[in-house]
Structure formats: structure tokens, C-alpha cells
Amino acid sequence: MIHKYDEPVYLISIVAKILDIHPQTLRQYERENLICPSRTDGRIRLYSQRDIDRIKLILRLTRELGVNLAGVDIILRLKENVDAMESEIAELRHQVLKSQNSHSVSPDKALVTKKSIYDIIIFEK
Numbered sequence: 001m002i003h004k005y006d007e008p009v010y011l012i013s014i015v016a017k018i019l020d021i022h023p024q025t026l027r028q029y030e031r032e033n034l035i036c037p038s039r040t041d042g043r044i045r046l047y048s049q050r051d052i053d054r055i056k057l058i059l060r061l062t063r064e065l066g067v068n069l070a071g072v073d074i075i076l077r078l079k080e081n082v083d084a085m086e087s088e089i090a091e092l093r094h095q096v097l098k099s100q101n102s103h104s105v106s107p108d109k110a111l112v113t114k115k116s117i118y119d120i121i122i123f124e125k
Helices: 012-019 023-031 049-064 069-101
Strands: 045-047 109-114 117-122
Touching: 012 023, 012 045, 012 049, 023 049, 045 049, 049 069
Parallel strands: none
Antiparallel strands: 109 117
16 A cells, blocks of 8 residues: 555554664654654554655764754754745746746736837726
């Protein structure tokens, strides 16, 4: 069975086994607000593949790069900000490209020339 990337399906014991870490490590990451697993009605933690990928990043930062959890928190927040800005830039680029490709003049605007000086005249309906 294939699950969606954000679908919470993994129990804490399974995630701990997959990542070869102690379940307490996952609980610590949650206390530090580095991860936020979903919860069932019975308060059982469920992790998605997105959560697992985030935990892998945390483990890489702490194990390979020697970053402490406070540093990890700052890095993750900065990464989220950069991702949001990249998304916004992509959308703005798309809008600019779209406006450059439309060659029509709005019906309520006209361009009038006078000896190389351009005035915009706005007509109201």
C-alpha cells in the first residue's frame, strides 16, 4: 500500500527502528518543537514520510555537522523562510512573464504620443 507524503502512518517505534534511534530522541525533538507528529484520538504519535525526512535532516545536522538542537531550530526556521521566499519569487516571476506575454492594452487605458513624450490617459466608464 502506498501512502501520501504527508499522511501520518508510522508509529514512534517504527520510525525509531527505521532511523536507528531511540524513541526518547523523537520525544525530545518534539519537546524542542523540531517536529510535530500527528496524534490519534488516543494520543498515539503518528509520523508521515515528511516527518521522517525532517528527522533525517535533524540527525544529519546534529551527527555530521555537530549542530546543537538550538542551532537546528534556527537552521530549520531559516530553511522554511527561504523555501517560502523561493516560492514567492517563482510566483512573481510567473506573473511577470504572464504580463510580458500579454500584448493587449487594458480597455480603460490608452497611450498618446506628443513629440517623444508619452502620457497615459485613463478613461473611466
